[in-house]
Amino acid sequence: MLPTLLIQPGQLTLEQLQSIHAGVRQLTLPASSRELIRASQKVVQRAADGDAPVYGVNTGFGKLANQRISKAQLDTLQLNLIRSHSVGVGEPLAPEVVRLMLALKAASLARGYSGVREVVVDTLLAVHNAGLVPYVPSQGSVGASGDLAPLAHMTLALIGEGEMLQDGKRVPAGAALKQAGIEALALGAKEGLALINGTQTSTALALHALLSFEPVLESALVIGALTVDAARGSDGPFDPRIHELRGQPGQMDVAQYYRALLKGSAIRNSHLDGDDRVQDPYSLRCQPQVVGACLDQLRHGALVLLREANAVTDNPLVFTEDGAMISGGNFHAEPVALAADGMALAIAEVGAIAERRIAMLIDSGVSRLPPFLTSDAGLNSGFMIAHVTAAALASENKSLAHPASVDSLPTSANQEDHVSMATFAARRLQAMISNTANILGIELLAAAQGIEFLRPLQSSVALEQAHALLRQQIPAMDHDRFLAPDIEHATTLVRNGALSRIFRTLPGLPTLWIPT
Incomplete structure (x- = not known):
C-alpha cells in the first residue's frame, strides 16, 4: 500500500508534486476543503435553479455563450461539452503527466471556487489512487480557454465513455472503472466546464x-x-x-x-x-x-x-462570500x-x-x-x-x-x-x-x-x-x-x-x- 499524501489545496510543494509525478503516493483531501466545495456548489445550484443567464451553467460555450439552455437540458449540456471537446490527436500523454493532471485538477477544484460537487473531486482522486491512466492524446490544445481537448479526454474517461491506458494498451474506460470499483461520474451543472477549463495539462507537461x-x-x-x-x-x-x-x-x-x-x-x-x-x-x-x-x-x-x-484556473469562478x-x-x-x-x-x-x-x-x-x-x-x-x-x-x-x-x-x-x-x-x-x-x-x-x-x-x-x-x-x-x-x-x-x-x-x- 502506497503512503497517503494529504493534499492541502493551494499549498502543494515541489516535493509533493515530485512524489505525485513518480506515482508513490495515494491522495486525500482535508475535511476543510470539503466544506469549501459544498459551499461553492450551492451557489452554482442556485444559478441552475434560477432564470438569469450564467455562463457555463445555462448558456452555450465560447462564441455560443448567447444561447440559452433550458433547465431540463443542463446535465446534457455538460455531457455534450465533454464529447464535443474530446478531439485530441497524436501519441498519448505519459502516465506521469496524466497523474499530475488528475491531482492538479482535484486540488484546484477543492479550493472551492469552481462550484462542483464533492463526487467530482472524489472521482479524480479515486482514479489516481487506483493507478488508472486516462488515455489523453497529446496534441490539440492552444493553452487558452483551458487545455480543453486533453482535459476533455481525461474527463471522458471519468464518465466511462473514454479510454484508459493499461499496460500500454487502450481499453474502454467504463470497464476499467468498474474493475477498480469506481462509479462512472455523472456530470451536473457547470461540472464539465470546470473539469476542462484550466491549465492543468500544460502545467503538468x-x-x-x-x-x-x-x-x-x-x-x-x-x-x-x-x-x-x-x-x-x-x-x-x-x-x-x-x-x-x-x-x-x-x-x-x-x-x-x-x-x-x-x-x-x-x-x-x-x-x-x-x-x-x-x-x-x-x-x-x-x-x-x-x-x-x-x-x-x-x-x-x-x-x-x-x-x-x-x-x-477555470471559468467562471464562484465566490461564496456574496454568491x-x-x-x-x-x-x-x-x-x-x-x-x-x-x-x-x-x-x-x-x-x-x-x-x-x-x-x-x-x-x-x-x-x-x-x-x-x-x-x-x-x-x-x-x-x-x-x-x-x-x-x-x-x-x-x-x-x-x-x-x-x-x-x-x-x-x-x-x-x-x-x-x-x-x-x-x-x-x-x-x-x-x-x-x-x-x-x-x-x-x-x-x-x-x-x-x-x-x-x-x-x-x-x-x-x-x-x-x-x-x-x-x-x-x-x-x-x-x-x-x-x-x-x-x-x-x-x-x-x-x-x-x-x-x-x-x-x-x-x-x-x-x-x-x-
Missing part, C-alpha cells in the same frame, strides 16, 4: 519537463567538471570572489558546485606550475556564467509552475507558456555548451590531448563523428527553442482571439531534454577518455566515482569500435540519476531548485 531535467542538469555539472580536469583546465574561474562581484545567484551556486566537484584533484595540482596557458576556452571558463544563468531561468520556471499548480459567479481569464496559460519557453532556452544552452566542450576536447591544439581522443589518429577516428552527432542534436535544440508563446492563433470564431500555445511550449521540452542528455552522454565518454591519457594522475573523489561508474560497463577506447551502444549507456547514466547521486553526496551545497 511543464512540471514533467522540470522534474525530468533535474538529473540531467546535475549530470551536466558532474560531466562539465570532469571535462575541466580532462583538459587540465584551471579552477581559478570558479573562485567565489569573481561571482560575488556579479551577484547572480545561479552563477554563484554553479561556481560552488564546481569547486566542490574538483576539490582535491591531483590532475589539477599537476599543472599549477609550468602550464603556459593563460586562460581556458569559454566552454570551460564560463560554465558558472552560462549554466548559472540557465539555473536561474529554471528556478524562475519552477516558481511559476508551483504557483500555477496551486491556482484556480457571485464572475467570468474572467485565469484559464489563459501565458505564465506557463513563458516559463516553458524560458526552460527551453535553458535546456538548449546546457546542451550547447556541452557540445562546445566536446569540440574542445577532440581539438588537440586546444585540449593538448591526442587528436580526436585516440592514440593512433588516422588509423582511428576516435570521437570525430560522435562529436558530429552532438552537433546535430545541439542544432535541433536551437530550432526547438523557438518560443511557442509568440505564435498565437485566434480560435472560436475570434471570441478566443489570443492564445498561449503553452501546451506545445511544455510538450516540446521532452525532445529537447532527450537531445541534451545524449550530448552529455557523448561528453561523458569523451571526458572519461581524456582522463585516461592523464593516468596515473587521479581526479577528485567525486569525479573518480563518476569515471568508475562509466567504466563499470564501458572500457576505455584504445581503438575504434561500435560507439552507439556506449553512447546509449552513458546517456542512461545521465538520465537515470546515477550521476546525480554522486552530485548530491557533496556536502554543504545549495539546493538545485527553490526551497519549498
Whole structure:
C-alpha cells in the first residue's frame, strides 16, 4: 500500500508534486476543503435553479455563450461539452503527466471556487489512487480557454465513455472503472466546464519537463567538471570572489558546485606550475556564467509552475462570500507558456555548451590531448563523428527553442482571439531534454577518455566515482569500435540519476531548485 499524501489545496510543494509525478503516493483531501466545495456548489445550484443567464451553467460555450439552455437540458449540456471537446490527436500523454493532471485538477477544484460537487473531486482522486491512466492524446490544445481537448479526454474517461491506458494498451474506460470499483461520474451543472477549463495539462507537461531535467542538469555539472580536469583546465574561474562581484545567484551556486566537484584533484595540482596557458576556452571558463544563468531561468520556471499548480484556473469562478459567479481569464496559460519557453532556452544552452566542450576536447591544439581522443589518429577516428552527432542534436535544440508563446492563433470564431500555445511550449521540452542528455552522454565518454591519457594522475573523489561508474560497463577506447551502444549507456547514466547521486553526496551545497 502506497503512503497517503494529504493534499492541502493551494499549498502543494515541489516535493509533493515530485512524489505525485513518480506515482508513490495515494491522495486525500482535508475535511476543510470539503466544506469549501459544498459551499461553492450551492451557489452554482442556485444559478441552475434560477432564470438569469450564467455562463457555463445555462448558456452555450465560447462564441455560443448567447444561447440559452433550458433547465431540463443542463446535465446534457455538460455531457455534450465533454464529447464535443474530446478531439485530441497524436501519441498519448505519459502516465506521469496524466497523474499530475488528475491531482492538479482535484486540488484546484477543492479550493472551492469552481462550484462542483464533492463526487467530482472524489472521482479524480479515486482514479489516481487506483493507478488508472486516462488515455489523453497529446496534441490539440492552444493553452487558452483551458487545455480543453486533453482535459476533455481525461474527463471522458471519468464518465466511462473514454479510454484508459493499461499496460500500454487502450481499453474502454467504463470497464476499467468498474474493475477498480469506481462509479462512472455523472456530470451536473457547470461540472464539465470546470473539469476542462484550466491549465492543468500544460502545467503538468511543464512540471514533467522540470522534474525530468533535474538529473540531467546535475549530470551536466558532474560531466562539465570532469571535462575541466580532462583538459587540465584551471579552477581559478570558479573562485567565489569573481561571482560575488556579479551577484547572480545561479552563477554563484554553479561556481560552488564546481569547486566542490574538483576539490582535491591531483590532475589539477599537476599543472599549477609550468602550464603556459593563460586562460581556458569559454566552454570551460564560463560554465558558472552560462549554466548559472540557465539555473536561474529554471528556478524562475519552477516558481511559476508551483504557483500555477496551486491556482484556480477555470471559468467562471464562484465566490461564496456574496454568491457571485464572475467570468474572467485565469484559464489563459501565458505564465506557463513563458516559463516553458524560458526552460527551453535553458535546456538548449546546457546542451550547447556541452557540445562546445566536446569540440574542445577532440581539438588537440586546444585540449593538448591526442587528436580526436585516440592514440593512433588516422588509423582511428576516435570521437570525430560522435562529436558530429552532438552537433546535430545541439542544432535541433536551437530550432526547438523557438518560443511557442509568440505564435498565437485566434480560435472560436475570434471570441478566443489570443492564445498561449503553452501546451506545445511544455510538450516540446521532452525532445529537447532527450537531445541534451545524449550530448552529455557523448561528453561523458569523451571526458572519461581524456582522463585516461592523464593516468596515473587521479581526479577528485567525486569525479573518480563518476569515471568508475562509466567504466563499470564501458572500457576505455584504445581503438575504434561500435560507439552507439556506449553512447546509449552513458546517456542512461545521465538520465537515470546515477550521476546525480554522486552530485548530491557533496556536502554543504545549495539546493538545485527553490526551497519549498
